[in-house]
Amino acid sequence: xxxxxxxxxxxxxxxxxxxxxxxxxxxxxxxxxxxxxxxxxxxxxxxxxxxxxxxxxxxxxxxxxxxxxxxxxxxxxxxxxxxxxxxxxxxxxxxxxxxxxxxxxxxxxxxxxxxxxxxxxxxxxxxxxxxxxxxxxxxxxxxxxxxxxxxxxxxxxxxxxxxxxxxxxxxxxxxxxxxxxxxxxxxxxxxxxxxxxxxxxxxxxxxxxxxxxxxxxxxxxxxxxxxxxxxxxxxxxxxxxxxxxx
Numbered sequence: 001x002x003x004x005x006x007x008x009x010x011x012x013x014x015x016x017x018x019x020x021x022x023x024x025x026x027x028x029x030x031x032x033x034x035x036x037x038x039x040x041x042x043x044x045x046x047x048x049x050x051x052x053x054x055x056x057x058x059x060x061x062x063x064x065x066x067x068x069x070x071x072x073x074x075x076x077x078x079x080x081x082x083x084x085x086x087x088x089x090x091x092x093x094x095x096x097x098x099x100x101x102x103x104x105x106x107x108x109x110x111x112x113x114x115x116x117x118x119x120x121x122x123x124x125x126x127x128x129x130x131x132x133x134x135x136x137x138x139x140x141x142x143x144x145x146x147x148x149x150x151x152x153x154x155x156x157x158x159x160x161x162x163x164x165x166x167x168x169x170x171x172x173x174x175x176x177x178x179x180x181x182x183x184x185x186x187x188x189x190x191x192x193x194x195x196x197x198x199x200x201x202x203x204x205x206x207x208x209x210x211x212x213x214x215x216x217x218x219x220x221x222x223x224x225x226x227x228x229x230x231x232x233x234x235x236x237x238x239x240x241x242x243x244x245x246x
Contacts, residue, residue: 003110004033005117005226007043007198009219010085011064018220023063025223028238030067033076040076041106043198043216044083044119049155052090056151065097072098081106083198084121087138088146103138111230113193120199120215123183124176181206184213194233196226205235 006029009022033040047061072078078099082089093099105118136142146154177200184195188210196214203217203224212233217224223238 001038002036002227002229003039003041003115004029004037005041005043005196005214005216005228006219006224007083007119007216008045008201010045010048012058012060013048014220022219023067025219025238026064027067029219029225030071033071034074038076039110040071040078041108041117041196042078042080043117043196044081044121045085045198046080046083047086050086051088051146051155052092053147053151054090057092058155068099069097079106079108079117081117081119083119088143107192111228113228113233114191115194115196115228116187116192117196118198120180120183120197123197123199124179176200177202177204180204180215181213184208185210188213194228203235203237 006026009026011019011022014022046064047058050058050061068078078097079102080089080093080099081102081104087103089101089103093101105116108115108117149157180197180200181204184197184206185208187195188208193211194214195211196216198216198218200215201218201220201222202215203222204213204215206213214226214233214235216226216235219225225236225238227234227236
């Protein structure tokens with residue numbers, strides 16, 4: 001059996017034809033997981049925006065939610081590590097879908113290996129401003145206040161802000177690629193065999209003396225993912241012609 005890891009689909013961010021393609025590719029990945037996998041980790045930013053009211057969720061995500069529900073009912077264990085676009089998760093995934101939610105990172109033993117899995121926003125030492133903003137946005141008081149806004153208004157507003165945030169980080173975060181490699185190397189030195197990070201939208205497979213660093217890329221342009229079993233750790237693409245980035 002195998003563990004699959006993917007991230008950064010940003011569902012809801014693109015034009016309709018792009019959103020259809022992304023869902024089709026995620027369905028392809030789900031079929032691979034069903035064929036030989038027993039665990040799936042979503043490494044953040046599956047949605048371009050996710051926010052839960054007590055009795056309301058964004059309705060356009062229903063197809064994706066049902067796909068995840070069917071995987072769980074088929075016996076696949078799913079873990080969701082929240083990213084910077086979907087960190088306002090409450091209990092919907094855990095109580096309604098049976099999916100474990102992790103607010104920061106997940107350390108996991110799988111197939112005889114120690115794995116450190118994290119979305120990765122704010123990892124770069126120079127990214128001090130974002131780390132301050134992250135603490136503010138994840139503050140329970142801020143979340144409570146935002147829930148006081150009517151859902152139709154709040155969701156529309158958040159989508160606009162989310163789009164601006166995505167464009168900003170896309171221009172900036174590639175400059176931090178080496179910082180992510182250094183972070184991975186430091187975790188590998190602590191005894192982990194694999195460090196998997198998302199957020200950068202850049203597929204990376206890099207071997208260090210102590211283990212392997214993978215950036216899972218994205219499910220927007222690269223459709224890249226990691227696969228781990230008892231004999232290998234791989235960075236793979238749904239499109240076999242896609243080049244491996246290093």
